[in-house]
Amino acid sequence: MKLNLKRWYPPFKDRSVVFLNILKQGQVTKAKNYALATYSMIRRPDVVKNYPILLVVEPGNVCNLSCALCTTGQRDPTRNKMMLEFKNFKKLMDQVGKYAIHLDLYNWGEPFINLHIFKMIKYAKKFKIKVEISSNLNFYNEKIGRQVIKSGLDTLICSIHGGSQKTYEKYMVGGNFEKAVTNLKNLIELKKKMQSQTPKLRWRFVVFRHNEHEVEKTRKFAQSLDVEFEDLPMKMSLGSDVPTVKREIWEKRDWIPKNPKYNIYDVEKRERKDKDLDCFWPWEMISIGAHGAVQPCCVFYAQKFDFGNVFQEPFKSVWNNRYYQISRKILREKIRNNMETVCGPCLASGFLPM
Numbered sequence: 001m002k003l004n005l006k007r008w009y010p011p012f013k014d015r016s017v018v019f020l021n022i023l024k025q026g027q028v029t030k031a032k033n034y035a036l037a038t039y040s041m042i043r044r045p046d047v048v049k050n051y052p053i054l055l056v057v058e059p060g061n062v063c064n065l066s067c068a069l070c071t072t073g074q075r076d077p078t079r080n081k082m083m084l085e086f087k088n089f090k091k092l093m094d095q096v097g098k099y100a101i102h103l104d105l106y107n108w109g110e111p112f113i114n115l116h117i118f119k120m121i122k123y124a125k126k127f128k129i130k131v132e133i134s135s136n137l138n139f140y141n142e143k144i145g146r147q148v149i150k151s152g153l154d155t156l157i158c159s160i161h162g163g164s165q166k167t168y169e170k171y172m173v174g175g176n177f178e179k180a181v182t183n184l185k186n187l188i189e190l191k192k193k194m195q196s197q198t199p200k201l202r203w204r205f206v207v208f209r210h211n212e213h214e215v216e217k218t219r220k221f222a223q224s225l226d227v228e229f230e231d232l233p234m235k236m237s238l239g240s241d242v243p244t245v246k247r248e249i250w251e252k253r254d255w256i257p258k259n260p261k262y263n264i265y266d267v268e269k270r271e272r273k274d275k276d277l278d279c280f281w282p283w284e285m286i287s288i289g290a291h292g293a294v295q296p297c298c299v300f301y302a303q304k305f306d307f308g309n310v311f312q313e314p315f316k317s318v319w320n321n322r323y324y325q326i327s328r329k330i331l332r333e334k335i336r337n338n339m340e341t342v343c344g345p346c347l348a349s350g351f352l353p354m
Helices: 015-024 028-043 086-096 117-125 142-151 165-171 177-193 212-224 242-251 315-319 322-333 343-348
Strands: 054-057 102-104 130-135 155-159 200-207 228-233 285-288 293-295
Touching (some): 054 086, 142 177, 155 177, 200 212, 212 228
Parallel strands (some): 054 102, 102 130, 130 155, 155 200, 200 228
């Protein structure tokens, strides 16, 4: 198989720079693993020698809001609601922390609800990992703000999908726009008072049809606060089965933005517009639920998609088990009719949830 140097996962476009930076910091084990991961990403074997370089670990699949298209927000019953225990987080980090360079400590819930979240951040930072969290900032007070800053968190994503209460609450059901913005301002002031450069604050604005007219206004507002602004197109699935995504594109068509910049779906064909997609999750990244369940990526939620459980088995045995080997082969060879794992139908659908 020829090396395909065009196949790069976007967050790590310049691999050589990242590698050298890790090495300069004296993190030889991480640098070696990063090099092995790069090799795996290019060659894409069934069995890999590297550990994942990016971890998505869920502190809990519980949320204080009822977001309209979110599996957790809609109280999906296919998973028991639970919080990640610190002892399990520690067990996981002790196995993979010295290899990973980035940790998304969030997925299907509001991270600040977990009482051990700051203890987890501090423990992860012992392994010199960049830690990122996403919060709706509706479950927040100044005490939490101070803990956020003291914990060493690198980035806090502030999920505020709207520029006014009217547009915000249409998706973020049960949320308060003014409260989220006030809490964001509080964090900004706390950073100044505590003379801290971290965490970096990022306003994440998922664009829907009902709020697309507010994107530029909200961008300017975020910039006036000296906060990074990130506008993202809405995506389907959010945990549902792949075959249902095509139906969801039609059923949720009124949510899809009209602006081509934010519309990634062809509603009539019920497929993505950008078909030239690839997926590298099984070689470099892993998604782990609060229950320890491993899924092929952070998009899927249902238990039937699980690849194993890292709280019940050694991490390495899960990372190279039968499910992973099948999925790697499916994605490498573009086997669209292989339905042994969810990666097959996902590929066949044109990676609709990505």
